[in-house]
Amino acid sequence: MLSARGRAGLWPLLLCAVIAPVVYFVAFTVPYPIRVGIERPLQHFGHLSGPSVGATLGLIGALALLFALYLWSLRLCQTLEPSRKAFLVILSGSVLSALALLWMYPVFSLDIFYYMAADRIWSVFRENPFVVPPLQAAHDPFFPYTRWGHYPLPYGPLWPWVSALTSSFGGGMMEPTILGFKALGAL
Numbered sequence: 001m002l003s004a005r006g007r008a009g010l011w012p013l014l015l016c017a018v019i020a021p022v023v024y025f026v027a028f029t030v031p032y033p034i035r036v037g038i039e040r041p042l043q044h045f046g047h048l049s050g051p052s053v054g055a056t057l058g059l060i061g062a063l064a065l066l067f068a069l070y071l072w073s074l075r076l077c078q079t080l081e082p083s084r085k086a087f088l089v090i091l092s093g094s095v096l097s098a099l100a101l102l103w104m105y106p107v108f109s110l111d112i113f114y115y116m117a118a119d120r121i122w123s124v125f126r127e128n129p130f131v132v133p134p135l136q137a138a139h140d141p142f143f144p145y146t147r148w149g150h151y152p153l154p155y156g157p158l159w160p161w162v163s164a165l166t167s168s169f170g171g172g173m174m175e176p177t178i179l180g181f182k183a184l185g186a187l
Contacts, residue, residue: 009080010089016073017093020066025100027062028107031055037105038174041144045107098186102179112181113145116170118153119163124172129153129160142174 037043049055080086117134121127135149166184170177
């Protein structure tokens with residue numbers, strides 16, 4: 001059972017857990033949805049926002065707000081008594097934030113496209129991705145989205161199995177495959 005002090009500190013933490021996913025969704029997912037990003041290969045923040053000062057200031061403002069919420073949450077956690085409710089609030093905020101970002105195009109990291117292209121070497125073309133780079137399948141519809149197609153897979157021996165399982169949820173289509181890899185990252 002939480003004391004009165006513990007319950008009082010829980011409400012601001014809950015507020016942080018609600019505001020953060022909203023900021024992620026409004027500042028990142030709405031302006032940069034997956035479907036818009038995959039219209040042309042190798043999109044990133046600069047391409048999608050254009051030479052817009054407003055988009056850059058929005059990004060800086062959203063990151064500053066998220067950083068402030070994080071610092072406030074840390075401070076609140078230091079004053080809270082350890083409890084299941086506090087843990088559930090923190091976990092809920094994290095899950096909601098991950099869900100809010102699931103539908104965002106990965107504007108700041110195109111690694112996910114390399115994972116998908118390297119997986120196709122393994123699961124579609126039945127080649128060894130530790131030896132055969134994605135460039136060998138340049139005709140594949142996933143290839144144009146990777147910047148590092150000339151590198152063979154640099155990860156450990158379990159990664160092809162993990163990526164094949166993840167890609168299977170995409171059914172060979174770009175958007176559901178991205179969602180599968182983003183969900184893997186969220187897990």
